Amino acid sequence: MRERLTVLFTAVPQSGSQYEHMRAALADCPEPGTVLNWLRNSHSARLLTNLLATGRPLTHDDLDATADNRSAAMTAEYLRGLLMAYRVLPERDELTARITRHLDRVATRHPDHALLLRSYVRWSLLPRARRHQRLRGGGTKHRIRWAYIRINTAADFLTAMAARGLPIGQITQHDVDGWLAAKPQTRYEARDFVVWAHRRHHTRALVIPHRRKADPVGLDEDSHWDLLHQCLTDTALPLEVRAAGSILLLFGQHLTRIAALATTALTTTDGTSCLTLNHTPIPLPDSLARLLCDLAARPAPTGWAANTPSAWLFPGHLPGAHLSSAVLGRRLAANHIPNRPARTTALIALAQDLPPAILGPMLGLHPITAAQWRRRASTDWTTYLQARLQNRNRGSRIT
Template identity: 55%
Template sequence: MPLEPGAQLEPLRQALLTAELPRTVLTWLRTSESARLLHDIAASGRALTHADLGTLAVSTGRGGAQSTDYLRSLLVAYGILPVRDEYLAGIERHLARMVARHPQHAPLLRPYVRWSVLPRARRRAARIPSTRGRTTWSSTRVNAAVDFLQHLAALGLSLDKATQHHIDQWLAGGPTTRYETRDFIVWAARRGHCTPLTVPHRSKAEPETMDEDTHWDLLQQCLHDEELPLDVRVAGSLLLLFGQHLSGIVTLTTAHLGNTDGHTTLRLDDTPIRLPNPLGHLLNRLAEEQPQHGWAANTSSNWLFPGIRPGTHRSTGPLSRALAAHGIPIRPSRATALLQLAQDMPPAVLAPLLGMHVITAQQWRRRTGTDWTTYLQARRRALDAGRTPPVQR
């Protein structure tokens, strides 16, 4: 039986009454849009649900949706609403928006998202926490599908009448994001909605790397430079040492840390990695220095990189900008780290250690044997800068 609104909101009321900074609480109550929304909800006399907030977000526009998302995070953090994966929910919200704009495509879009896009997103979320990138990944594919269906409609065609010529012409006439329609075309062909059509995989440029001296200097700076912010030092070290995506770094929690024989370990997948002492010390400091309470910025949580919204981890965008501001380039740092690791470890060992697919590990391994162009470019940059060039192993 659902709680009465007053009883349902009691945990939040207690948090506001016992907050360490009462003036901050008063400011939030007087000026915040999310507080106004909370007041309106409480005054309605109805028990609150996630669906109610979703309806409210749609009706209040983009600015209102942000306030609603903040309020939702606050209510989830204090147990007023049940925990749910907001990034998976974002996929469903995007589907609803696209169907509302293009109702004629609903018979294809709804089953495509519900039986193809969402199941894969849920399987991934079962292994690692979701990030905004998962919503973006899914939304891009839905948008590509809509764009192609709109293109066919402009030609007076339905999907079952599309030919290879139509898809080739469409791909050639626009941005490379159109290649993301491959996922939709493969799904549609398997279910008999169209004839088998070929959409090539979107081409990927060879990863940009840096020379070994620069890579080593940046890593030493992250490990030992006390003038750098602690979060930048930790994120930079994980990027430069283990080649981790920022989307994986921001979802790390204190539960990923361990201790074996007096040495700090970090679990990126199933295998704990024994860390060098400087990095282990930094991670333990980061875990200890995170705020343990506070309703406005964050509630008690075990995120190593807590976010602005209560109970959430940090977004990759702000962290990426912080690293760039301190001279740590994201892609070259990650690519160089993975190439070095792939040189030293076979794919079957590297993949479960870093939490990547074994095929991805094999691709990095192949690059170490064939990527002489990248090496020569790094060597030339080192010579031009007056440094000793890196040695190709």
């Protein structure tokens, strides 16, 4: 391993370079076989070798320049995570950088609409994405994907209207309805762009309805509490599954936010352990407090992640990175803990007891979302009365 590292860093000075900390950390890895396999077989190691061969100081722009396709972009992002963890590259606003880079690609493909798309992203998408990240935290991948979808849909909408010879100011509701009818499920996301364009006086008042979402299906109450009891008491389950499942079943947190919980979110004051999911410390039951304290105190994972100190309750396999929500979801599913039904039941249970003004800030929910959960949790006799009337008309009774 040391011989391979010497060859890798031949093109850079032996001391005082930006790679000095990385070279020392890799050389001291407690599992040299992991580093050796990475050096031999990884696309990201080959990319690093090519970048080092230039003899120039490495920058984020150099990595961005290599991401000319999906596979290359994944390799570059993997290497970027390593280099930031080993302090070769400084931290950057990845949310802004990724959205801006995608905008540049879309603008290159649609030069006639580039000015409008750039204004939409600069004055609407980016500020909301940053605000969401600042206020609610969690991973950036979900918010980046949210922006990608809206940029792509806006470009498709403008291109389709231009193909009909319609500049944006001449688009009518009839044109919008015809465009929606072709692929309604994928085109409803254009609503965000159309609303922004009207507010900026680029277009008429056009209506694109919100995409219909099926009502979330929850667990029955007994199953929900049985799963929570299992997570809190069953030592046969992996520790991270028990902890993540308990947070999911008790607080209804999205997996992207659970996976990104920092160790600083767990605090103890006057003998009471609290978990901060948004800005409000939430006192924990003793059983859950012990579980999360055990999770935070467990030994650092081996392999890649052992090279840097972990700031996450759920550390990932990459140094300095937390576990991805996709991996966490698969681990929960493998232990028969359903993500969406569990989250639905937990939020309904909380919304029955807490008003939206408290529920939202406590869990990091948008005020509108908190109000929707409150309405969903409220007792509604409309369905019952309608079912009773239908059965009476059919000559049967319902009690």
